[in-house]
Amino acid sequence: MDELKHIPEYASWREVRLIDKGWSSDKKYKVVTNTGEEQLLRVFSKQAISAKQQEFLFIKKVASVIKDSSQPIICGEIPNTPFGYMLLSYVQGRDLNSQLPELSNEQQFFLGKSAGLLLKTIHELPVPESVSQQGIQQRIYDKKCNQLQRYLDSEYYLEGQEAVLSYIEEQLKNIRTRPVCYQHGDFHVGNLIYLPSREIGVIDFNRWDFGDPYEEFYKLQSFSRETSPLFSYGQILGYFDGEVPESFWTFQKLYVAHISLFSVIWAIPYGNKQVEEMIARYYQFKRDYPTPKTLVPEWYNKAEGAAISINMDL
Template identity: 35%
Template sequence: MIDKLKNYGIQGAEQFKTVTPVKKGWSADEKYKVVTNSGQKLLLRISSIKEKERKHKEFQYLSAMDRTIRASSPLAFGTCLNEERTYIIYTWVDVEDAEIALKNYSKEKQYKMGYKAGQSLRKINSIPMLDEYESWDKRYNRKIDSKLKMYESCEVALEDAHKFLEVIERYRPLIKNRPTVFMHGDFHVGNLVIDNEGTVGIIDFNRFDFGDPWDEFNRMIFTVDVSNYFASGMINGYFNDQVDKHFFELMALYTAVNQIGSLPWAVKFGKKEVATMQRLSKQIIE
């Protein structure tokens, strides 16, 4: 494996001592835990060259991230394998998945950890923008229309789907004049980790996006499914205990759109994922 990566032409590969594949996650990227000759631990992600521009943008934004945020920091970006692939090398953090580790903490501690995670998310959304984008309402309205069309063509259906559709219709006008910021893009407990001191870290920025910061909460059901206390703390931490009066309306909209779109996505991965999305959708309605 080490010889293979050295032949790829990756910066610093001659210093790699051990390389271990990382299988977790849905990404098509090749991921490896690397230990160098000096004992430094790294995360190496190798992507299609088609992702070069996007990966470079990820490298730029994460390089500007507040260093008080517990996350893997990008160290190097480049191309490899005769310009056929692109890669980023990050620092490695020894942690445990939050969806597993949270169960080992008291309800009070779970809330405090969620609060810290919300504060970190706020800092991520505050990273200065490098580019200008079309207004959020124009982009998101197209996204809504696309997801509704895919749902209508889907071979399976959500129970009480009409309730999600009603929420979309009712709160859709609220997206007008919403800001556009840098977003993690997939922020939920499945992309959070906890170290042995109980500090929450954030991983997997590969689905980063630009849009309304409150759209970061569209996957809150995944977090609630693990810990209501952590989820509650996350919202209060994000808003510094002063939750905006329109937040829950917009969170309802973004959650409804995400759930409507989740079923066509789940169908591609089989009955187990479809059942999971149907269960979570029912949980949201209840």
């Protein structure tokens, strides 16, 4: 923590506590100032300063349209060290993935609808004219192809993968026809906060990017639905204002199918346990889509049935 003492704001802090959670390479700290204000400090390699300044600008854009999100304070280099830092407001509350199981079905559903509206708000931020939509589309396509090839070149073979690969190869080229928007990049219940106001706050923007708005939903199916299918169902309905287009399901299946294979390779550096968890997610995908023609996943149909008793107009 010696590098923290070189941060210009350090003298105004009375407490600095390490936050040991998450997958980011940033070191994260909860800071309490001399006046009692709580802030989030992220420390990173100075080599990442340009990317982090772009992230900071994105956080500023989001904060201008979503009040209950990380508010930007400062981003810069830590003098006389090989590090940079970012200071943000600390969003008070409880991790939503911990809170949801304690809430009623109605509360889970309506929080999901709220989350869908928040995600839609992020996606509606104007994309700068300098951003090449065609270039982004091609980059995403090339990235997905490369990731898929890494799986194919690996030692892994998962039962029934032929049909999954066939669907991916059939649909992957269509990524280049998709619109481009700002993406949060990691939008799921692990990065949402249940606020004291009983509303939702949005945090952790370090995976932001430009890309297909539909791509944001594969983590809902991979992570959020495990905590609360009703929340996840509500998020989709909220995002689409109750009218989910068929094209969404086509691309949702594509993105979830793709990540169900590539995540096995992604997990290798983290050990066998993590690899086994990703393999289990692949077989969950197979259960969600029991036939090659299935587009709407089974978990969504079940959640829709469970939501029948909920008054949607509340």
